[in-house]
Amino acid sequence: MSEEDWLRQDRLPHIFCAGCGNGTVINCTLSAVEQIGWKRQETVFVSGIGCSSRAPGYISTDSLHTTHGRALAFATGIKLANPQLNIVVFTGDGDLAAIGGNHFIHACRRNIDLTVVCLNNMIYGMTGGQGSPTTPMGGLSTTTPYGSGEPAFDLCGLATAAGANYVARWTSYHVRELTRAILTGLENPGFSFIESLVQCPTNYGRRNRFKQVADQIEYFKSHTILVEKAARMKEKGEMIPPEMILAGEFVRRNRPALGVRP
Amino acid sequence: MRLQIDERRCKGCNLCTLVCPYRIFKPGKRANRRGIVVPELDRPERCANCRLRHLYGRTLCGTCQMICPDQAISWKEDEEPVPKKVAIEY
Numbered sequence: 240m241s242e243e244d245w246l247r248q249d250r251l252p253h254i255f256c257a258g259c260g261n262g263t264v265i266n267c268t269l270s271a272v273e274q275i276g277w278k279r280q281e282t283v284f285v286s287g288i289g290c291s292s293r294a295p296g297y298i299s300t301d302s303l304h305t306t307h308g309r310a311l312a313f314a315t316g317i318k319l320a321n322p323q324l325n326i327v328v329f330t331g332d333g334d335l336a337a338i339g340g341n342h343f344i345h346a347c348r349r350n351i352d353l354t355v356v357c358l359n360n361m362i363y364g365m366t367g368g369q370g371s372p373t374t375p376m377g378g379l380s381t382t383t384p385y386g387s388g389e390p391a392f393d394l395c396g397l398a399t400a401a402g403a404n405y406v407a408r409w410t411s412y413h414v415r416e417l418t419r420a421i422l423t424g425l426e427n428p429g430f431s432f433i434e435s436l437v438q439c440p441t442n443y444g445r446r447n448r449f450k451q452v453a454d455q456i457e458y459f460k461s462h463t464i465l466v467e468k469a470a471r472m473k474e475k476g477e478m479i480p481p482e483m484i485l486a487g488e489f490v491r492r493n494r495p496a497l498g499v500r501p
Numbered sequence: 502m503r504l505q506i507d508e509r510r511c512k513g514c515n516l517c518t519l520v521c522p523y524r525i526f527k528p529g530k531r532a533n534r535r536g537i538v539v540p541e542l543d544r545p546e547r548c549a550n551c552r553l554r555h556l557y558g559r560t561l562c563g564t565c566q567m568i569c570p571d572q573a574i575s576w577k578e579d580e581e582p583v584p585k586k587v588a589i590e591y
Binding site: 243246251252253255256257258259260261262263265266267270411412414415418440451452453456457 | 509510512513514515516518519537564566567568569570571572573575
């Protein structure tokens with residue numbers, strides 16, 4: 240088996256825009272699932288509504304395309320009904336942080352044995368580029384034409400505080416690290432949350448001075464800083480520039496988890 | 502092994518030109534039948550995965566395949582050359 244066998248060949252090419260990072264994260268997730276050696280009959284991909292949530296439609300396993308923001312609620316149901324199944328949830332930032340925020344907090348609190356891959360494109364891409372809770376300060380969108388005046392949501396901090404077992408953040412540029420993080424998340428019992436920043440050239444990039452797809456990837460490359468390095472800088476009393484994105488593994492612990500196979 | 506781009510899937514985002522350490526992928530010049538400018542391959546035999554995959558028994562670099570959002574990049578096994586029987590007439 241290879242990653243290619245997990246894709247629904249008859250559905251490709253997918254409908255994502257040219258240069259959309261969602262496809263990259265699908266590659267990384269399938270590579271991790273392939274490395275851990277799960278069977279296709281025992282794996283379920285769940286998603287909500289949005290660009291990112293079209294991903295399970297291109298994967299040849301059982302999948303559930305659920306209502307907006309409720310992917311985690313449905314995934315909890317699957318896991319509790321049949322703990323033998325391995326569940327991966329694809330979700331977007333609007334899906335997870337805005338409308339499904341409460342489900343997210345409580346899924347972290349219950350520490351259900353799920354792996355959640357959040358494809359954070361910092362905007363509502365599918366509906367025309369409205370600002371989402373994760374649009375960075377000053378980011379332009381159709382609902383924030385003068386720049387977003389609100390601080391963005393730190394999803395990893397939220398998951399850590401609410402009690403998830405594994406929390407990591409990478410971007411769609413860091414494909415190797417993202418694959419490794421998803422693999423660790425799949426292996427780890429309990430709630431694993433992997434946030435992946437992805438580029439959205441159509442709705443975010445072209446409004447925010449990233450004319451080419453590569454520009455936003457270059458931005459991710461130059462504006463990420465490892466968590467460990469940030470901690471070292473803080474110890475030395477150096478300032479971390481506010482536009483820097485923290486990347487890496489935030490937490491890995493062994494709180495008691497719900498729905499783990501005996 | 503041979504590197505190949507699936508023209509039916511590629512949408513021409515040129516992300517592969519950014520990540521390849523050998524700069525094998527070059528931005529294309531001409532649009533294909535669907536109006537998409539597919540990147541061109543510049544001496545693809547330099548690709549580390551093509552050369553050394555069988556020796557090491559695993560995918561070596563593979564970053565272009567991983568970052569391709571359209572799952573268009575893959576490697577194909579070279580066909581074994583079939584010896585042809587040639588009747589030599591004197």
